[in-house]
Amino acid sequence: MRWITLLVVLPLVAAAATLVASKFDREYAKYVAFVGSLLPLGVSVYVWQVPFDRAANALTHPDEAQLVERVPWFEIAGYEVEYFVALDGVSMPLVLLTTLLVSAAIMSAWNAIDDAQASFYALVLFLEAALIGVFVALDFFLFYVFWEAVLIPMYFLIAVWGGPRRKYAAMKFFVYTNVASLIMFIGVVALYFNIGGPGVADLSMPSLTQAIAEGHLTGAFGLSADALRLAAFAALFIGFAVKVPVVPFHTWLPDAHVEAPTPVSVILAGVLLKMGTYALLRFNFTMLPETAAALAAPIALVGVVSVIYGALLAMAQTDLKRIVAYSSISSMGYVVVGLVAYTQYAVGGATFQMVSHGLISGLMFMVVGVVYHETHTREVGEISGLAHRAPLVAGVFVAAAFAYMGLPGMSGFPAELFVFMGGMASATIPYAPVVVAAAMFGIVLVAGYLLFAMQRTLFGEFRVGRADAATDGGEGVTDASLSEAVPMLVLLAAILALGIQPDIAYDMIEASTASVAELVEGGV
């Protein structure tokens, strides 16, 4: 059974079915899309539970990659480009995250999206196929096709269904990330074309990893092999850092997030940002470990700056969505710190954090979406006492905020704990304990701005609108409807499950990330 192909194709079939169904009755679109999104979710869960075996890293141990499918596609300059997909402990959790979040996002869109529903759901499903493709592709060209394919539905989702400045935000997102992608492309291609010795016969990522690990990279363009490696590393890092995003490449994110409609924000924060950290892990940290270790200090600095600066930016915001958007930058900073620490726990924790943050930020955006849907404002100062009218929303808000702060029992806790524990023991980061402690300070800031926002909006006298307005303006405010509550509660349940029993996810992550940590001397 070609399970992975099925995973990529099912959302496309669902998208087509959605478009067809809406011809009969436009109300059908949302149900067909939701049921259609359950299929890949079901398949991914089945694959995880049944055929998938907790695997070593597909790049360092290509023989152990799971559910491999390889079909030749075309030949370029003597290199075979293949349709080459597989799963391992890094990609499996992210595929599960994608399928779960897309289903949740589609259900949460039932209330939020009125206009051109069929096209909206079809584009979301198309996006899902591309995202799954990014995580399962092991051929670089194929990976790049999916990587770029993500942009197309995303552009339309923001530009058509977004907020008032949506066109500007969509364009900025588009051009910004595309420049980065092309720089990354050139970096990777430079690596492939300068493998000496036996060379590589195909453009698959495992072949490249092996060839570089065996020291076959030669110098080119008047650069020595080491300098070329450094240049390629820089090109890749810039390419992926924009997607993550880390400071200073983050400016597209708040615009895109604020203008995107809620379900799209959920996918954007939950899955799209993980493309960046996933690719960093796959390319920079697995293929070029020596360079990454040598550059550990500046990279860790970038990570810590992202944590602190992102949190400070979040603090300065009064728009709930902007707060969550900036706090994503902060959370992604932990992933970078974890990856560069090169210890078993830190890399595993960073991968765990990708999943955990995907769930938590997705949940957070849903809460904000419901609040906005009910009150028509996202300004912290214009909402007060929401807990009286919407206790469920308020409860989920509090839970999500606690999860963000990394409270025990929530998935954020093991994620950050692993990163910090692993980070402290890092042999690559100079003064690791100090650096990690600085990153930990970010949690204090998170607690600061989230508690502040929570307290002002949820508690106190019920009021919607400006404080000096004559009426409270919130007569119509009710609690979340069923189609809003279910996805929120499902995500919350997942967050709790991972918090109480991290092994659910960590078990499959462990082996794959441990092989990455072992690439660098002193990795524990």
Next chain:
Amino acid sequence: MVDELATLVPLAPEFAVIGAALLILVIDTFSREKHGAVALVVAFTGVAVAFVATLFHLAEGTDALLFHDTIVVDGFALFFNAAVLIATVLVLVSSTEYIEKFCPERRENLTEFAVLVLFAASGMLLMASSRSLVTAFIALELAALPSYALVAFAKDDKAGIEGAMKYFLLGALTSAVFLYGISLVYGATGAFDFVGIADALTGADGDVFGLAGLGVLLILVGLGFKIAAFPFHVWAPDAYTGAPTPVAAFLSSASKIAGFVLLFRLFTVAFPTQLDWLLAIQILAVATMTYGNFAAAVQSSVKRMLAYSSIGHAGYVLIALAVFTGADADSAFALGAGMSHLFIYALMNTGAFLVVALVDDYWGVGYTFEDYAGIARQAPVIGVAMAVFMFSLAGLPTGAGFLSKLAVFAGAVNSGFWWLAVLGGINSALSLYYYTRVLKWMWVEEPEGATPELEGKPVGIYAAILVAAVGTVVLLFAFDPVLSTATEAAESLLGV
């Protein structure tokens, strides 16, 4: 006699096209009523036969020298023939309805239109096969003269006349410059045929090199005009905008491709790199793509935007020649990548121009971006096709333009010119801005005031657009035949 005729078999595509043109003229002379439809059917058949013959020769691996070695039919020429013929057929299919609607007073002259297109196409095919500077010049003129007339086909349209005038004046001037360049090269080497020039130049001394170098530069000007490279592009936006839109599609696809094939063959075979033309091509590539992109970004007319974007694409393709380092596998790959980009470009660029022909002129919606508001919601098929073309031109994976552009950049990196790839990449990313601007207006924006009425679904134009769109998408998955054929053709050209 029979034996001699048999040697002409490799030229079957050219004969088919010229034969169709002459047949139309004969029919036209002897029929009392003007049958535009008959002319188009004959033209279509001729081009289809030529296309099949081209594919046949490609499959056979034909490699023949004809007419005292002045004409060569090899994989390199045949590959480009296929691209030119595809663009020609798309233009022919869409032109009947276009002419009837856009310039009804010229309906009677549809036969002339078809004949002019066919003669221009035969010139382009011969450009691909030229192996001597004299043949090249004649072929170039054969392609150019009908093109001038085609631009001015709607003779009551002032913009068309103006565009044709500019095109003709500059074209005549650059033809003269080109011819002067040929005479200098001949003076320096005593040879017209490409291989003879190369032989004469190897081991030549400084004086000969100086003379030949000047000649090469002048020849580059002539070809730069043909491919609309900056700064020889000034005619292009006006000619494209003024011309009937299918003609603009023809000029910006087929004519440009023909210019490129001559440029590629001439420079890689005849002129050794010691003449330092590489630097000139590199400057030309960077200037052309940068200028084309920035100029495209500030246009308010969709057609003009496409005109400038086609200049930008000429810049990308020039990269393939700019990284030429001699007869080696790296250069062959880069050249093959450039060729495959031209091939895909023929589909997506022609398709995009035909969408403009449909929306601007046939439906009469208007020519600015704003006028396109809401079109895609009324004609979703056209909206999706345009999205395929625009994203593919911009280098996103909705079509094979994505792969061919990446192949060009990969070729540059492979040959050691990573900085050209970086500049190309940045340009390509910026081009997203103006390509998506069309889609933004078509899909996202609401029209101000009343929604425009879209009257009629012209079968020919729809069919041509759909063929181009489907071809663009399908080649994304079936890219191998294109790239491998192109690379093999480039390898045999360079003798790798």
